Amino acid sequence: MTEKTFQSPKKRGQIAVFLSGRGSNFLAIHDAVIRGDINADISLVFSNRKEAPGLLHAKKRRLKTLYLNPKEFKSKEDYDEEICKQLKKRDIDLICLAGYMKILTPGFCNEFENRIINIHPALLPSFPGLHVQKKAIDWGVRYSGATVHFVTASVDMGPIILQAVVPVLQDDTEESLSNRILKQEHKIYPESVKLYFEGKLLIKGRKVFILP
Numbered sequence: 001m002t003e004k005t006f007q008s009p010k011k012r013g014q015i016a017v018f019l020s021g022r023g024s025n026f027l028a029i030h031d032a033v034i035r036g037d038i039n040a041d042i043s044l045v046f047s048n049r050k051e052a053p054g055l056l057h058a059k060k061r062r063l064k065t066l067y068l069n070p071k072e073f074k075s076k077e078d079y080d081e082e083i084c085k086q087l088k089k090r091d092i093d094l095i096c097l098a099g100y101m102k103i104l105t106p107g108f109c110n111e112f113e114n115r116i117i118n119i120h121p122a123l124l125p126s127f128p129g130l131h132v133q134k135k136a137i138d139w140g141v142r143y144s145g146a147t148v149h150f151v152t153a154s155v156d157m158g159p160i161i162l163q164a165v166v167p168v169l170q171d172d173t174e175e176s177l178s179n180r181i182l183k184q185e186h187k188i189y190p191e192s193v194k195l196y197f198e199g200k201l202l203i204k205g206r207k208v209f210i211l212p
């Protein structure tokens with residue numbers, strides 16, 4: 001059987017950022033957009049939490065924001081369908097999950113196949129899920145890091161775009177390790193988005209090749 005392939009588009013893209021919290025990765029991506037490092041605009045910042053600090057940052061930066069209350073929808077599927085409609089209206093090319101604390105439905109993931117990416121604060125496939133900095137410390141690993149990956153219906157398991165490694169020190173707390181990892185997140189997430197719109201990401205099966 002031949003492997004499925006996909007090459008990211010070389011174009012000026014429209015990005016939607018999804019977040020639920022503080023939004024430091026969103027800010028890192030937006031800063032890179034402002035610097036002209038990324039050939040795209042952030043056309044929408046979406047949240048499932050009205051009070052997300054990241055949403056406030058987006059408003060201050062005069063970006064379009066959207067909040068949808070999950071409680072006003074009958075099911076997760078209905079919720080994601082509404083988001084999908086909103087994205088289609090805006091011709092979104094790429095969704096960047098940046099601390100979005102809701103699992104996307106398989107239907108949504110399939111609708112936007114190869115067009116959703118996420119950042120995870122560990123070296124996948126080690127430590128998927130939540131509280132992974134603490135899990136890395138508790139396990140006693142010497143190194144952890146961050147992973148940017150494509151999002152598929154299998155949570156935290158999609159093809160890996162970039163990773164950064166940091167040491168885990170003996171006296172690390174969850175906070176100190178999280179901060180060390182976060183610094184790397186702010187580098188590899190904008191870099192991944194940049195590569196995406198340079199048309200340099202080629203997915204073959206579950207591997208991502210970075211084209212010269």
Ligand code: GRF
Pocket residue numbers: 019021022023024025026054098099100119120121182185
């Ligand atoms: C980051 O640690 C990211 O890896 C994880 O959620 C956190 C979001 O942080 N997915 P921020 O909201 O971008 O500051």
